Amino acid sequence: MKSFKKISSVLRSDSFSSFINVSSSSLVGLIIAYFSLNTLGTEVFGLWALVVTLFSFALIAEQAVGLPIIRMVKIGNKTNNFHILSSSSLPIILFSLLVFVSSLVANSFFLDRVENIIPGTKNDFLILPFLSFSLFIALIATILSSFLIGFKKLYLTNYIKSFSRLIQLLVLLTLFKLNFSFWALVLSLLSYYFLTFLFCLIVTLRDFEIPDTLTNKNISAELWTIGTKLISARIFGLFGDPFIKFSLGALVGLQSVAFFEICLKITATLSQIPTLVFSGKVPLFKEHLEMKSSFIKVKTLFKSLDFYTLIYTLFCGFISIIFIENVLEFFFKQNFETLILAVFFMLLMTLLFNCFFTSRSYFLITQGDGNTSFYAYLIQSLMLTISIIGIYLFIDNRTILTLTIAYCLSHISSSILILLRYQNSLKTLKFS
Numbered sequence: 001m002k003s004f005k006k007i008s009s010v011l012r013s014d015s016f017s018s019f020i021n022v023s024s025s026s027l028v029g030l031i032i033a034y035f036s037l038n039t040l041g042t043e044v045f046g047l048w049a050l051v052v053t054l055f056s057f058a059l060i061a062e063q064a065v066g067l068p069i070i071r072m073v074k075i076g077n078k079t080n081n082f083h084i085l086s087s088s089s090l091p092i093i094l095f096s097l098l099v100f101v102s103s104l105v106a107n108s109f110f111l112d113r114v115e116n117i118i119p120g121t122k123n124d125f126l127i128l129p130f131l132s133f134s135l136f137i138a139l140i141a142t143i144l145s146s147f148l149i150g151f152k153k154l155y156l157t158n159y160i161k162s163f164s165r166l167i168q169l170l171v172l173l174t175l176f177k178l179n180f181s182f183w184a185l186v187l188s189l190l191s192y193y194f195l196t197f198l199f200c201l202i203v204t205l206r207d208f209e210i211p212d213t214l215t216n217k218n219i220s221a222e223l224w225t226i227g228t229k230l231i232s233a234r235i236f237g238l239f240g241d242p243f244i245k246f247s248l249g250a251l252v253g254l255q256s257v258a259f260f261e262i263c264l265k266i267t268a269t270l271s272q273i274p275t276l277v278f279s280g281k282v283p284l285f286k287e288h289l290e291m292k293s294s295f296i297k298v299k300t301l302f303k304s305l306d307f308y309t310l311i312y313t314l315f316c317g318f319i320s321i322i323f324i325e326n327v328l329e330f331f332f333k334q335n336f337e338t339l340i341l342a343v344f345f346m347l348l349m350t351l352l353f354n355c356f357f358t359s360r361s362y363f364l365i366t367q368g369d370g371n372t373s374f375y376a377y378l379i380q381s382l383m384l385t386i387s388i389i390g391i392y393l394f395i396d397n398r399t400i401l402t403l404t405i406a407y408c409l410s411h412i413s414s415s416i417l418i419l420l421r422y423q424n425s426l427k428t429l430k431f432s
Helices: 002-011 014-040 042-072 078-117 124-150 154-177 182-207 217-238 240-251 254-280 282-290 295-335 338-366 371-394 400-430
Strands: none
Touching: 002 014, 014 042, 014 154, 014 182, 014 254, 014 295, 042 078, 042 124, 042 182, 042 240, 042 254, 042 282, 042 338, 078 124, 078 182, 078 217, 124 154, 124 182, 124 282, 154 182, 154 254, 240 254, 240 371, 240 400, 254 282, 254 295, 254 338, 254 400, 282 295, 282 338, 295 338, 295 400, 338 371, 338 400, 371 400
């Protein structure tokens, strides 16, 4: 009986479920990348990497709407939860309509690229509109999963996403066998987001109760006091990844986009585990703030988080040194270059370094501070833009490494700002 309870406790833990989610998602993502590279080629995969940046906008829901939801939900208060859901859904619907219209505008440019790289693609004019619909499903799924995290059920969200990723892989491999080409990537991605949405809806449905009034002005105001700041922050932040990928495509070539995408996918996977764990700590941060915990207690909490993050960082570095060269050779085969190794380790060090500050960013958001994220992403975007312009104007031999250095410096600058803002917030706790 005790062993059963222990197993149940482990399965319900944020750390273990996050590990399962990230491990399965990363493994599936890498398998998808491998089959895509070998089935469609590096240039087509590079084009897909550019197109799929559209789904970076799901991060807007995750932070700009998702984090305030985690902060505001109340277990057992079904009416309150419905008001939060309705207040967060309306802007998502409007935003999705804007993305859909934008996809129609950009369609002609996209079709030119498709015809040049993968001629004969059937119904290619529907790809971008279809992806915009998939984005809408992804945004709603993110809102519902945020409720689960707020209910202290991060483990459920992790297992739902893990299962949906496995189904995505099965859909992709089946469609590749049926010669769906580029459409296999599109449809498999939709299957992931739709299943995540469906399961999160089923699990959270009982926690909502439709009241007489569909919206609550106070809840809407509180949600968007933080949310609008985080939306602006995420728009600046999202500018980074698409901009570096489009810059690589324009200045170096689509093949470099594929190289960068694989390296970023692996390193982002490694850095995602602590990020997911930290998002699950938002209710804990909320408890410390509500109980008005002392400066010493908060500082001790972050020392503990930093210690485990450091151990994890050293472990990832050690494993990467041993295995990464063989992994990258397996992916790129004859296209592998030693330069890609340097790109990988630069991205790995930068993203793992940022993990130490992600926890502090979540703590600040829990305090109601949406400005820090805005300023951090603004600085990150400005640094990247200035660096890319400088590379374009003053460096003739532009390589994937030079653009990666610019990308890493921009991320480090935002982390430094988060640290400074966090230190100032601790001072207020110290004297309160």
